[in-house]
Amino acid sequence: MSRINRARIVDGDQATAASLNDRFDDFSQANALNRFNLRDAAVDLPQLAKSPDFQAPFIQVDDIGKSDLLHASPVSVSGFSSAPYTSPHIVEDGAGNATFATYSGGLTVDPEEVLRIYWSLSVDADLSGGPENDGFQAIVVNDTTNAASAISTSAGCFVAWLQWDITSSSLTNWTEVPGQGDFKTAFGSNYGNALSFCKATTVIPLWASYPPVLSDGKPTSARTTNSMGWRGVSGAWHYVPTSSTTIYGLRIVLLGVMHPNRVSTAGANNLVMDTAAGGVKTTLKYTGGQLVTFVNRVQ
Amino acid sequence: MAYTKPNTFADGTTLTAADLQGNVDALRVYLHNGVIKTDLNNAKFVTTRHVQPPRYSALEGLQHGVTGYQGGQWSGSLVRLQFATSYFQGNGRNTSNGAWSRVPNTAFSFDLRRDAKLLFHWYIEVEAGPDDVPQVTGRTNAIADRHVYFAPYYGTTSDSKRNVNAQEVQNNKGGFRSTAPYGPDEGYTVCNGYGQRSGVHAKSLSAGTEVEFGLCVYSEIDRSAVVNWSIGIEAWYL
Numbered sequence: 001m002s003r004i005n006r007a008r009i010v011d012g013d014q015a016t017a018a019s020l021n022d023r024f025d026d027f028s029q030a031n032a033l034n035r036f037n038l039r040d041a042a043v044d045l046p047q048l049a050k051s052p053d054f055q056a057p058f059i060q061v062d063d064i065g066k067s068d069l070l071h072a073s074p075v076s077v078s079g080f081s082s083a084p085y086t087s088p089h090i091v092e093d094g095a096g097n098a099t100f101a102t103y104s105g106g107l108t109v110d111p112e113e114v115l116r117i118y119w120s121l122s123v124d125a126d127l128s129g130g131p132e133n134d135g136f137q138a139i140v141v142n143d144t145t146n147a148a149s150a151i152s153t154s155a156g157c158f159v160a161w162l163q164w165d166i167t168s169s170s171l172t173n174w175t176e177v178p179g180q181g182d183f184k185t186a187f188g189s190n191y192g193n194a195l196s197f198c199k200a201t202t203v204i205p206l207w208a209s210y211p212p213v214l215s216d217g218k219p220t221s222a223r224t225t226n227s228m229g230w231r232g233v234s235g236a237w238h239y240v241p242t243s244s245t246t247i248y249g250l251r252i253v254l255l256g257v258m259h260p261n262r263v264s265t266a267g268a269n270n271l272v273m274d275t276a277a278g279g280v281k282t283t284l285k286y287t288g289g290q291l292v293t294f295v296n297r298v299q
Numbered sequence: 300m301a302y303t304k305p306n307t308f309a310d311g312t313t314l315t316a317a318d319l320q321g322n323v324d325a326l327r328v329y330l331h332n333g334v335i336k337t338d339l340n341n342a343k344f345v346t347t348r349h350v351q352p353p354r355y356s357a358l359e360g361l362q363h364g365v366t367g368y369q370g371g372q373w374s375g376s377l378v379r380l381q382f383a384t385s386y387f388q389g390n391g392r393n394t395s396n397g398a399w400s401r402v403p404n405t406a407f408s409f410d411l412r413r414d415a416k417l418l419f420h421w422y423i424e425v426e427a428g429p430d431d432v433p434q435v436t437g438r439t440n441a442i443a444d445r446h447v448y449f450a451p452y453y454g455t456t457s458d459s460k461r462n463v464n465a466q467e468v469q470n471n472k473g474g475f476r477s478t479a480p481y482g483p484d485e486g487y488t489v490c491n492g493y494g495q496r497s498g499v500h501a502k503s504l505s506a507g508t509e510v511e512f513g514l515c516v517y518s519e520i521d522r523s524a525v526v527n528w529s530i531g532i533e534a535w536y537l
Contacts, residue, residue, distance in 0.1 A: 002340070017308040024304035024322045027329065034340040035349075044351035045365050045412055048537065055366060056535035059416040061460075061501045069448065069462040069517075118418075118499035122467060208490050228490040230446055232466020234498050288463045292501040294418060296535075 002034045057113070058295035062101040064252060065121055066094040067288040071230060074124070074285040077158075079131070079257045079278025084184040084191040088253035091121065091160075091286070100251030101291050106169065108246045112299035115241070117162065119252055120234040121289035125206040125227045127282060131156065132209045132225050135276030136259040144218045151219065152209035156277055158256030158284045159183065162200040162237055165249040174251065176200070178239060183255055183273065187263045192272030202235035203271075204228075206257070206282060232289075240298065250293065257282050301338050302329040361407065361532070367415055370407070371531035381405070381525040383425070383447055383516040399456040399515040402449070405528050406513025413536040414505050419512040420531040421451050422497040427523035429483050429492065431474030440519055445470035447518040449525075451500035456515040460500070468494035470520045510534070 004026045009015075066075050075094045090098040109115045131137060132152035143149035161180050167173035176182050179199030183192050193201075208226050211219030235252075257277040261270045305325050306318040353364025361370035374381075381403050388398040405421070427447045434441045450465035452458035471492025473485030487493035504510060512532060516525075 015314075017310045017312075017314075020308045020314075020319075021304070024302075024326065027302040027326060028304070030301040030337055031340055033334065033338050034342070035344040035346070038345065038349045040348045041351045043345055043349050043365070045536075048365055050413060052537065055537040056416045059501055059503055063460075063463050067463050069465055118501075120464065120466060120498045122465070205489070208488055226488070226490045229443075229469035230467045231469065231489075231494055232449075232496045232498070234466075234496075236499075290460070290464055290500075292418070292499050294416070294501065 002029065002032045002036045055297050056295070057297065058107060058293065060101060060103070060293040062099070062291045062293075063288060064091050064099040064119065064291050065286055065288040068094075069287070071124070071285075071287060074287050076126070077254055077256075077284045077286070078280060079282035079284075080255060080273060081275050081279035083273040083275050085255060085273070088255045091252045091254065098251065100249055101293055102171070102249045103247060103293075106246040106248050107293070107295070108244055109241050109295055110244045111241055112297055113240070114296050114298050115239045115247075116294040116296060117237040117250065118234070118292040118294075119289060120232055121160070121252070122230060122232050122287045123204055124230040124285045125282065126285060127207055127225070127227050129279075129281030131257060131277035131281035132207055134281065135274040136261065137274065137277050142218060144215050144220050147221075149219060149221055151211060151223070152207070152225065153259070154205075154208045154210075155260050156206045156257050156274065156282070157259075158204040158206065158254055159198075159258055159271065160202045160204060160233070160235065160252050160254050161198070162235075163251050163253055164247050166245055166247055169248045171249045174249070177237065183271070187261060187270050187272055190261055190272040192258065192261065192270050194268045194270050196268070198271060200235070200237045202233055204233055204256075204284070206284075250291065252291065254284065256284060302326060302333065359407065359409070361409060363409070365536070367413075367536040368409060368532055368534035371529060372404070372407075373529035374527045378526055381528065383449070383518050383523045383525055385518040385521050387516070388518060399450070399461065399517045401456060402514040402516050402525055402528070405525075405530055406511060407530065407532045408509075408511045411504055411506055411508045411510055411534065415503070415534045415536050417502050417504060417510070417512070417535070418533040419451055419453070419500040420497075421500070421514055422495070422529045423449055423514065423525050424495045424527040425449070425468045425493070425523065426487055426526055427468045427492045427494070427520050428471035429474050430470050430520045430522060432521060442470065442474065443472040445519040447516060447520050447523040449496060449514055449516050451498060451512065452515045453500065453502055453510075453512055461515065464498065464500060465517070466496040466498060468492075468496065468523070
């Protein structure tokens with residue numbers, strides 16, 4: 001009983017040891033305090049334990065890439081020249097040291113929690129090899145002289161995605177996070193991912209190319225092609241595990257040059273490697289960014 | 300532990316004021332400072348109405364309650380440019396050290412009542428340039444190599460993570476037309492003077508901290524501005 005329900009003492013009552021003891025014993029009710037003892041808005045900060053890490057049990061921030069704000073000496077990644085590739089490029093510090101998040105003793109995320117990942121990186125594209133019309137990167141139309149003339153789709157891109165190691169702290173078993181493919185699936189003679197397996201992917205566009213002069217709806221042979229230039233890119237990924245999962249490391253990897261592709265028989269929209277635009281023709285440069293790991297309880 | 304009276308009365312003994320007052324005093328201590336978790340019913344009995352509702356500050360766009368701070372601000376439905384020009388930093392600088400300025404309005408300022416984990420979310424839409432002032436080696440970058448950098452900061456714009464977290468937008472490098480109609484020679488595209496950037500800044504902070512999270516800018520471009528922006532904060536006490 002959480003409420004003391006004993007009649008008041010009134011004139012004429014006889015005071016006995018038992019009745020006096022009862023009036024104090026009324027307050028000794030272990031496990032009895034309940035909603036009858038609470039009023040509206042009675043629970044405030046002082047009634048809650050200090051920082052028990054209940055709603056937000058984990059936060060960590062890791063620097064990735066190379067801190068080089070003014071692009072004095074960025075890290076360079078050449079476009080990949082063979083498909084399927086062997087290993088993607090791991091974001092590093094410019095001295096060959098991979099930069100990624102590690103979690104001391106492993107970070108265990110339970111099914112009642114959501115893993116929230118946010119990251120950023122500054123990137124630029126070096127197109128000095130002129131990749132914009134190679135491989136899948138262009139369509140052909142008739143120009144003002146009725147000659148075949150290539151126009152870049154401007155859809156060439158690098159991709160950045162998340163890998164984790166949920167095997168051990170030795171960090172030798174990196175795999176794609178759930179919902180993410182490794183861009184090695186064969187689509188005819190091409191290799192890439194269906195878009196449905198790009199759920200932890202950030203697309204990094206490389207250039208925009210257009211015919212600056214049109215006449216009667218037809219372009220001249222002139223083209224203006226601009227690199228995307230230095231720009232910040234970012235990514236976010238949220239995940240609720242179906243069973244408790246311990247994460248030992250999380251990293252960003254890069255791959256390019258990619259281009260949209262559709263296999264009509266499979267009916268899927270894909271992002272595939274275009275090695276004709278890779279190699280020395282396209283180089284992705286990057287400097288620094290951060291990787292934020294945050295865990296929230298959702299149940 | 301649950302209240303236990305210090306004195307038990309027995310028939311045939313003298314009832315003293317001291318014993319009676321002792322029980323009352325012990326009860327007063329218990330009711331003010333002695334309730335512990337084993338006194339509470341094991342079944343869940345605290346419902347929403349029992350929790351102190353959060354306070355909402357319309358001016359700051361923040362609510363503060365037992366779980367912490369949550370809220371957001373945005374530039375509004377009208378375009379109100381926030382200038383992010385190199386004029387703020389001094390034209391001709393070639394270093395970002397000490398040359399950052401706050402982007403007006405894009406900050407939260409509040410105090411923490413508990414140790415907390417915080418996430419600061421930000422988004423900006425930017426137009427940059429054209430700035431076709433001639434290059435001066437060592438002082439002013441080449442026209443195609445001028446950028447405006449935006450970074451989230453905590454505390455002051457000299458936040459040690461500012462340079463790592465910064466994201467840049469490139470100058471509209473086509474310059475101005477030399478004949479009518481005058482104006483930018485090239486349009487504002489995602490690779491030429493226009494950009495949308497977003498990011499997250501995270502911190503763990505202690506109770507009592509005066510928090511300021513915001514956006515700062517370092518610009519190498521003489522005319523650049525934030526066209527639209529939004530910021531959000533999560534501060535988790537529990």
